[in-house]
Amino acid sequence: MPKTHTRNGGRAARRAARAAPLAAHLRPIRPGMSGGTYTPLTPTDQDNIHHTALEALEQIGLADAPATGVAYLTGAGAVLGDDGRIRFPRALVEDTLARANRSVTLMGRDPRHDLDLSGARVHYGTAGAAVHLVDADGRQYRECGVRDLHDAARIADTLDNIHFLQRPMVCRDITDTLEMDLNSIYACAAGTTKHIGTSFSQPQSVRHGLEMLHMIAGGENAWRARPFISNSNCFVVPPMKFATEACEVMEACIEGGMPVLLLSAGMAGATAPSTVAGAIVQAVAECLAGLVYVNAICPGHPAVFGTWPFGLDLRTGAMTGGSGEQALLTAGCAQMHRYYDLPGGAAAGIADAKLPDMQAGWEQMCSNVMAGLAGLNMVYEAAGMHASLLGFCHESLILGNDLIGQAMRCVRGIEVTQDTLALDQIRAVCLEGPGHYLGTQHTLGRMEQDHVYPVLGDRTSPKEWDELGKPDLIAKATARKVQILEHRAAARFDSALDAQLRGRFNIHLPA
Structure with missing residues (x-):
């Protein structure tokens, strides 16, 4: 009997072609693609938000600056009132905006992971301070520890669409705050060579953290030339108050x-106005005050304008990180970053859902897509976060890689050229060819450059799905997690450096 050619053979060939890695410049998506096509605020809206923020700074000001902050700010031209609040003259803010650093690159230990924050370039990554790890298989929550944080860093290091790692959970198994801060740095840096964000619980922790970073970098000069970790700093306690101790941490980090990352995280309806516009105004005002603070300490120091207002369910008081309002808050903030032409970051991709289910999918995709389309430079908390930031899930981080891939394809947009308009293809297929585009040179030549294919997402037919044993998405993510964690992290330090770090600091992560 003659051999019959079936569609399965063609499908296998296409799958083999997709398995071959593309050169970086041919990939359909990559870090730092430019967004900015989505503009929920009109030019007049942006002007009004800006001028209202300036009025708030000039008339209301911020309370509770540390003594050092008062000295820096009044030395720059801010005014300390009899009520203890520091007010910011409009000219001071405008002068700061004129000389702020707009050429910020957040560096990785590996230079190929450097993040250019100019314009509307978009990068997705993790963040947060979850106190629980989500066990997707057992459908339960448990307290997270340093090994869980290290595993998150190891997983993120392997995912193409996770561009940076800001510490997504707290090491609840380490009670001493200094040791927790230092072990957080170690666990992240030993897991990934991408850029890392971390926090310090108290000012005195900073010098010890810097000592560790100097050792990892190969000396203080090497560290200062390529600082691969940034400080996520909640320098304000909304509404309109400085967080005294966090400001002291910020001063030490700048030195x-x-x-x-100047992080203002008001809750709309609780610690920020309940309206989307009002919450954005307050966040912008607080971050403008932070920008003046930073530049008063060190003009031109690299800072990310971190407007992070969150939504609130006014019926219950619960956070609504997965809501449409949250997506609008983040997109509006991204537009204000572009208004000022400042490197900016905000939160998106948060799920209020407790598990990586359908609710989590719609919540994570909605705000991630809108943030990217709005041109947000740093999309924090974009993957893995559940229960309104209380839980972090390794499987969800892995699934988030697929989700963000689709979001990035939306960011890339539609290219309209003579080639993509495809008139020659239409003519050839309709007048000279088989009447379809399957297998044509143009289709095959662009299938990898134009289309993003999910790693774990299932696009099989119901028949194929049944023949494959009805694979479950969470089970596939768990299997991928196990596969990643079977191997030692590529970012782990060499034995000599690791011994030095363990000799100097109390490292809780097993060697």
């Missing part, structure tokens, strides 16, 4: 050459 140590560490980039800072």
Whole structure:
């Protein structure tokens, strides 16, 4: 009997072609693609938000700056009132905006992971301070520890669409705050060579953290030349108050050459106005005050304008990180970053859902897509976060890689050229060819450059799905997690450096 050619053979060939890695410049998506096509605020809206923020700074100001902060700010031209609040003259803010650093690159230990924050370039990554790890298989929550944080870093290091790792959970198994801060740095840096964000619980922790980073970098000069960790700093306690101790941490980090994320995280309806516009105004005002603070300490120091207002369910008081309002808050903030032409970051991709289920899918995709389309430079908390930031899930981080891939394809948009308009293809297929585009040179030549294919997402037919044993998405993510964690992290330090770090610091992660 003659051999019959079936569609399965063609499908196998296409799958083999997709398995071959593409050169970086041919990939359909990559870190730092430019967004900015989504603009929920009109130019007049942006002007009004800006001027209202300036009025708030000039008339209301911020309370509770540390003594050092008062000295820096009044030395720059801010005014300390009899009520203890520091007010910011409009000219001071405008002068700061004129000279702020707009050429910020957040560096990785591996230069190929450097993040250019200019314009509307978009990068997705993790963040947060979850206190629980989500066991997707057992459908339960448990307290997370340093090994879980290290595993998250190891997983993120292997995922193409996770561009940076800000510490997503707290090491609840380490009670001493200094040791927790230092072990958080170690666990992240030993897991990934991508850029890392971390926090310090108290000012005195900073010098010890910098000592560790100098050792990892190969000396203080090497660290200052390429600082691969930034400080996520909640320098304000909304509404309109400085967080005294966090400001002291920020001052120490700036002195140590560490980039800072100026993070204002008001809750709309509780610690920020309940309206989307009002919450954005307050976040912008607080971050403008932070920008003046940073530049008063060190003009031109690299800082990320971190407007992070969150939504609130006014019926219950619960956070609504997965809501449409949250997506609008983040997109509006991204637009204000572009208004100022400042490197900016905000939160998206948060799920209020407790597990990686359908609710988590719609919540994570909605805000991630809108943040990317709005041109947000740093999309924090984009993958893995559940229960309104209380839980972090390794499987969800892995699935988030697929989700963000689709979001990045939306960011890339539609290219309209003579080639993509495809008139020659239409003519050839309709007048000279088989009447379809399957297998044509143009289709095969562009299938990898134009299309993003999910790693774990299932696009099989029901028949194929049944023949494959009805694979479950969470089970596939768990299997991928196990596969990644079977291997030692590529970012782990060499034995000599690791011995030095363990000799100097109390490292809780097993060697």
